[in-house]
Amino acid sequence: MINAIKLPQFEVIKQYVRGHIKSGHWPVGTRTPSENELSASFSVSRMTARRALQELAQEGLLTRAPGLGSFVAQPVAAQPTIQLYNIIALAQLEGAYSCQVLDLEQIPADAKLAHLLSFVVDQPVYRGTFVHFDRDKAVQWQEIFVNPVVAPAFLKQKFVKVAPDEYLEWIAPSDQVNSQVSAVLAKPSQRRALGLTEDTQSACLQVTRACKRHSSLVSFSTLVHPANLYQLGATS
Amino acid sequence: MINAIKLPQFEVIKQYVRGHIKSGHWPVGTRTPSENELSASFSVSRMTARRALQELAQEGLLTRAPGLGSFVAQPVAAQPTIQLYNIIALAQLEGAYSCQVLDLEQIPADAKLAHLLSFVVDQPVYRGTFVHFDRDKAVQWQEIFVNPVVAPAFLKQKFVKVAPDEYLEWIAPSDQVNSQVSAVLAKPSQRRALGLTEDTQSACLQVTRACKRHSSLVSFSTLVHPANLYQLGATS
DNA sequence: CAGTGGTCTAGACCACTGG
DNA sequence: CAGTGGTCTAGACCACTGG
Incomplete structure (x- = not known):
């Protein structure tokens, strides 16, 4: 049987x-x-x-x-997709996450930001730059622009164990996320923040991500990962 | 109403x-x-x-x-996924695709290839390197290793308008595809093939991809795209 | 026209869960 | 025990397609 x-x-x-x-x-x-x-x-x-x-x-x-x-039916070509897994969420699961704040400030929106936020140029926007650590390893550099209307208390956060993305997801869960992946050479400031020294290490995966809620922008991030540390995997 | x-x-x-x-x-x-x-x-x-x-x-x-x-139910965090769209398929749709063969040869499997193919070391494997063009723009460098058991006539193909992936998909459609994305610095030979000159252009998106059929490997490719030309987009 | 899938009914028996 | 979802029946009416 x-x-x-x-x-x-x-x-x-x-x-x-x-x-x-x-x-x-x-x-x-x-x-x-x-x-x-x-x-x-x-x-x-x-x-x-x-x-x-x-x-x-x-x-x-x-x-x-x-x-x-x-x-x-015509079998659909199994189009491989990549899960943009959240590196920080993974590190947090293992209890080894920490975050270092490089900048946290209010700036006037430039033309591009104003466009993204449907703001007027020079309207205030929050900006933060961070380095995220998995244990003592710097795994991600982040620059984030935040809509102050949605997250008025953003600048008052500590961001030690709570990542900025996590905080924003908590107070304004996004219902739409747009991401773009490309490859970049780390800029000097990013290299320093990520502890990259040799030139061969400076090829980085860059993810730019816009999080929206009710069709209005909550945040816009640029995430930079050293290529030698992290890859994105896909199956099927 | x-x-x-x-x-x-x-x-x-x-x-x-x-x-x-x-x-x-x-x-x-x-x-x-x-x-x-x-x-x-x-x-x-x-x-x-x-x-x-x-x-x-x-x-x-x-x-x-x-x-x-x-x-x-607990709403599942909308995990953004990236469609690893086939650049070549896109170029072909627009009728502007062409392909240049750099190498096309039979080589003995090294340890890594033998492992991937469940072959014995030194068993013959096909290898090809290509540059793919969209009009006159080099958009992708490819190195592919092909299982000669599955595609015995691979070396006899012309690969002018038919991309190697397309040929393989034709004679042995894959039912499983594994992909990895990372960022690399183009090697000198790749830079030459892709027509990259300045150093800032040499950051590239690299996709490594294993195509399987009936659980056995058909091909293993390394695809390199100049980062300034192509990005991978994702929504949701 | 006979045949298709789409919706729907008013029953039935089942294994399973909690109190 | 009464209640739940999972499977199943033998009917029904419908809009639609092709010949």
Whole structure:
């Protein structure tokens, strides 16, 4: 006996259909048996046969159309995606996170910031630069611009164990995050802050990130990671 | 009348539940009305009420457990992901793709390659290096190692308009792709191939990618992009 | 027209949970 | 024990598609 546990009937039908697709017996575009045909051949109610096809459609294996039938779908090219995992969150999980404040100030918005925030030029904006540590290793340099309307107390924070991102997520959880990844050479000030000395180490992964809430900008960050320390992984 | 089109009843219930969750009336952990309660209050069969809760659970808004009920789920932190879009595919769409072969040869597997391929050291492996162009702009340098068992004719290809990845995807579509992104300084040979001159341009995004099919390695690539030309974008 | 999938009903039996 | 969600049935009506 291969499988002693009793499979639900809809699962049996799913495996039947999946088997024909994966084995190549039903190439892309093939019409599968209809709900009625499956319910007849598996001695099952139409609702059960329907559930099988429905779930396979949801998994992307089938395309269904009223009046036409169910068809083997074009497999979508598995587009690899990268999880922009939060390095700081990881370090905090291990209890080894700390943060050093380099700057924390109020500045007048320049043209670019004003545009991002829908502000007027010279309207005050908060700015902070930080170095984040995992134990005694500097893993990330950050420059963040914060909307003072959303986080009026930002400048009064200590930011020792609580990262600025964490603080902002607490008082104004973002519902939209835009990120861009590129490669940069660390600037001298960034190299110093990150403790990079040799030239070969100064290639860095840079993430720029805009966090929005209710369509208005909460913060805009530039995050710089030494390339030799951190990579972004992706599967599938 | 706000909505003239008739909503299915399960959709009405979904919106009712969603509304209570989004408005904060039902905070995380709150038990929602049961299938029976919803079917009574909406004068609907249990299967219809069930469908509403089921779909909300699938969307991640609810957690359900037999014997216990349905509960408002902890919202998962929207983890931003990056689509590792295929630069070459984009260039090809615009009809401006071309490819230059730098090397195309058979080499004996070193220890690392042998390990990746489950080969014996010194077993032959194909290797190619390429520069990919979008119009007359070099956008990507690639080194690829190919499993000769899977793609025996790899070395005989021309690779002018058909990219090596495209060729391999054609003869052996991969079902698993692992990618790693990091930042590197372009090596002199890469700099030359990509036409990079100034030092500030030599920070590059590097993607290493292993494509597998039926659990065995098809190809292993190192892709290098000049950082000033291409960024990876992510939303949500 | 006969057939398709989409929605829906009013039942049923089940394993499971808490009190 | 009464209540929960998971599976399933045998019907129904609908809008839609093709021949």
